[in-house]
Amino acid sequence: MSRVHVIGCGLAGLSAAVRLAAAGLKPLLYEQSGHAGGRCRSYRDPALECLLDNGNHLLLSANREVLAYLDLLDARRGLRENLPARFPFVDLADTRRWALNLESGRLKGALGICKALPGVRPRDLSALLRFLFVREGAVVTDLVSSNHALYRPLIEPLTLAVMNGPPEAVSASLLARVLRQTLFKGAAACRPLLPAEGLGPALVEPALAFLAQRNIQPLYHHRLKDIGLSAGGVDHLEFAAGRSDLKPGEAVVLAIPPWGCDALQERFLPQVETKAIVNLHYRLPKSVDHKTLEPFLGVLGGRIQWIFRRGDVVSVTISDGERWMADAPETLAQMLWPEVAAALQLGEIDTPPFRVIKERRATPLQSPAAAGRRRASRTAFSNLFIAGDWCDTGYPATIESAVLSGRLAAAAILSR
Ligand SMILES: Cc1cc2nc3c(=O)[nH]c(=O)nc-3n(C[C@H](O)[C@H](O)[C@H](O)COP(=O)(O)OP(=O)(O)OC[C@H]3O[C@@H](n4cnc5c(N)ncnc54)[C@H](O)[C@@H]3O)c2cc1C
CATH class of the missing domain: 3.90.660.10 (Polyamine Oxidase; Chain A, domain 2)
Structure with a gap:
C-alpha cells in the first residue's frame, strides 16, 4: 500500500501512526513543534529540577482504547494500575472529608455514594438514571439542576474534570457516555490509571520507540499551512518549510486540533470555542x-x-x-x-x-452545538482522513477519544 502522511504528533496522530506501522506501512509524520505529545506531554523543568507534565491527566480502567494502544506498544508499565476505585474529597468551606469508594460492589457502591456524599439521600441517586436517556441538545444541568443534592459533591466536580466546562454549558450526552462506561459499571471500570513517571514516558515515548524500531521518525518543525485538492482528493501538502506532492494512492491523516490550521477551517476543521x-x-x-x-x-x-x-x-x-x-x-x-x-x-x-x-x-468547549459539529474520520475526499480528540468518537475531548480517533482513521485507510 502507498504512503500515508500523518499531520500532528499528539496522541491522535501517534495512535494512527502506530496502527499503520503495525500493519506494515511506513507513515510519514509531521509535527509543527519540536516534540511529540501535543496537549499531553512531559518536559524536564529547570526550576523544579524534575519531569513535569503540562497538566494532570487522569485515566480510568474503563479507557479500553488507551489500554489497547499501550498493549500494542507493550507499554502498560508506564501507568500505575494498582490504585483502588476510591476518590477522596475535601470541602474547604467546612473542612469535611469523604471518599467515594466504589470498591464495595455495585449496589453497596451506590449506597456507599449516599453515605459518602454530604447531604445525599438514597432517593437522590435516581437522578443519575437520567443519564441513561439523554435528549440531544441537553446540557448537564437539564438533567441535574444546580440545587439538586448530587450537584455540588458529584455532578459539578465530575463535569469540570471530564468536560472542562461548567455543567450549564456542556453536552449531557457526552458526559453520559462516560458515566455509563465508568461510574455505572462499578469499581472495575473506575480504577484510576496514573502515569508512573509522566505522560511522556507513559503515553508518548513508547509510541516513538515503536515507530523508531520501524525506522519511522517524525519530521519536527513542519507546520501544515494548507492542503491542495484536485478531483482525485488531496494532491499536495503545503508546509511552512515547503511543498510535498502526493503520489497517486497516498493518503493523509489530519490529526490536528480545529484551531491548528486557519486555511483549513470550515473546509475540514470546524470553528470552535x-x-x-x-x-x-x-x-x-x-x-x-x-x-x-x-x-x-x-x-x-x-x-x-x-x-x-x-x-x-x-x-x-x-x-x-x-x-x-x-x-x-x-x-x-x-x-x-x-x-x-x-x-x-x-x-x-x-x-x-x-x-x-x-x-x-x-x-474545545463541548457544548451540545459543538458536539453536533464534530467530524467523522472519513471526509468527502477519498484520501483525506481526520483524527483528534474533538472528532465524532462519542467521547468527550480526552485521551480516550484522541486514541480512538487515530485508530478509526488508520482502520479507514487500511480498509480502502
Ligand atoms: C491541562 C490538560 C489536562 C487534561 N486532562 C485530561 C485528563 O485528565 N484526561 C484525559 O483523558 N484528557 C485530558 N486532557 C485532554 C487530552 O490531553 C487531549 O484530549 C489529547 O491530548 C488530545 O490529543 P490530540 O492528538 O487530539 O490533539 P493534540 O494533543 O492537540 O495534538 C495535535 C498535534 O498537532 C500539532 N499541530 C497542530 N497544528 C499543526 C499544523 N498546522 N501542522 C503540524 N502540526 C500541527 C500540535 O503541535 C500537536 O502536537 C487534558 C488536556 C490538558 C491540556
Whole structure:
C-alpha cells in the first residue's frame, strides 16, 4: 500500500501512526513543534529540577482504547494500575472529608455514594438514571439542576474534570457516555490509571520507540499551512518549510486540533470555542512526609479543583480556567498555595518552589452545538482522513477519544 502522511504528533496522530506501522506501512509524520505529545506531554523543568507534565491527566480502567494502544506498544508499565476505585474529597468551606469508594460492589457502591456524599439521600441517586436517556441538545444541568443534592459533591466536580466546562454549558450526552462506561459499571471500570513517571514516558515515548524500531521518525518543525485538492482528493501538502506532492494512492491523516490550521477551517476543521486549564506544580519541602499524602484529592469550596501527587511534587488542576489566564504565575502560585496546604493538611508552610502552566486551548468547549459539529474520520475526499480528540468518537475531548480517533482513521485507510 502507498504512503500515508500523518499531520500532528499528539496522541491522535501517534495512535494512527502506530496502527499503520503495525500493519506494515511506513507513515510519514509531521509535527509543527519540536516534540511529540501535543496537549499531553512531559518536559524536564529547570526550576523544579524534575519531569513535569503540562497538566494532570487522569485515566480510568474503563479507557479500553488507551489500554489497547499501550498493549500494542507493550507499554502498560508506564501507568500505575494498582490504585483502588476510591476518590477522596475535601470541602474547604467546612473542612469535611469523604471518599467515594466504589470498591464495595455495585449496589453497596451506590449506597456507599449516599453515605459518602454530604447531604445525599438514597432517593437522590435516581437522578443519575437520567443519564441513561439523554435528549440531544441537553446540557448537564437539564438533567441535574444546580440545587439538586448530587450537584455540588458529584455532578459539578465530575463535569469540570471530564468536560472542562461548567455543567450549564456542556453536552449531557457526552458526559453520559462516560458515566455509563465508568461510574455505572462499578469499581472495575473506575480504577484510576496514573502515569508512573509522566505522560511522556507513559503515553508518548513508547509510541516513538515503536515507530523508531520501524525506522519511522517524525519530521519536527513542519507546520501544515494548507492542503491542495484536485478531483482525485488531496494532491499536495503545503508546509511552512515547503511543498510535498502526493503520489497517486497516498493518503493523509489530519490529526490536528480545529484551531491548528486557519486555511483549513470550515473546509475540514470546524470553528470552535476553546476552554483553558491552569496547572500549578509545587515542589514540597523536605519537612513534609509526602508519602503519607493521597495520590490525588478532589477539592470543593475553593478555587482549586484537584490535587495530584507524584513523589514530592503536588500538581493542582483548575479546569474551566479562563478567569486565571491573565494573572501572573507568581500571583496565582501565592494566592492558591494556602488552599493546597489546607486541603493536604500541611499546616503553615511558605509557598514552595512552583511552576504554573496555562493551557489556553486545553480542549474545545463541548457544548451540545459543538458536539453536533464534530467530524467523522472519513471526509468527502477519498484520501483525506481526520483524527483528534474533538472528532465524532462519542467521547468527550480526552485521551480516550484522541486514541480512538487515530485508530478509526488508520482502520479507514487500511480498509480502502
Ligand atoms: C491541562 C490538560 C489536562 C487534561 N486532562 C485530561 C485528563 O485528565 N484526561 C484525559 O483523558 N484528557 C485530558 N486532557 C485532554 C487530552 O490531553 C487531549 O484530549 C489529547 O491530548 C488530545 O490529543 P490530540 O492528538 O487530539 O490533539 P493534540 O494533543 O492537540 O495534538 C495535535 C498535534 O498537532 C500539532 N499541530 C497542530 N497544528 C499543526 C499544523 N498546522 N501542522 C503540524 N502540526 C500541527 C500540535 O503541535 C500537536 O502536537 C487534558 C488536556 C490538558 C491540556
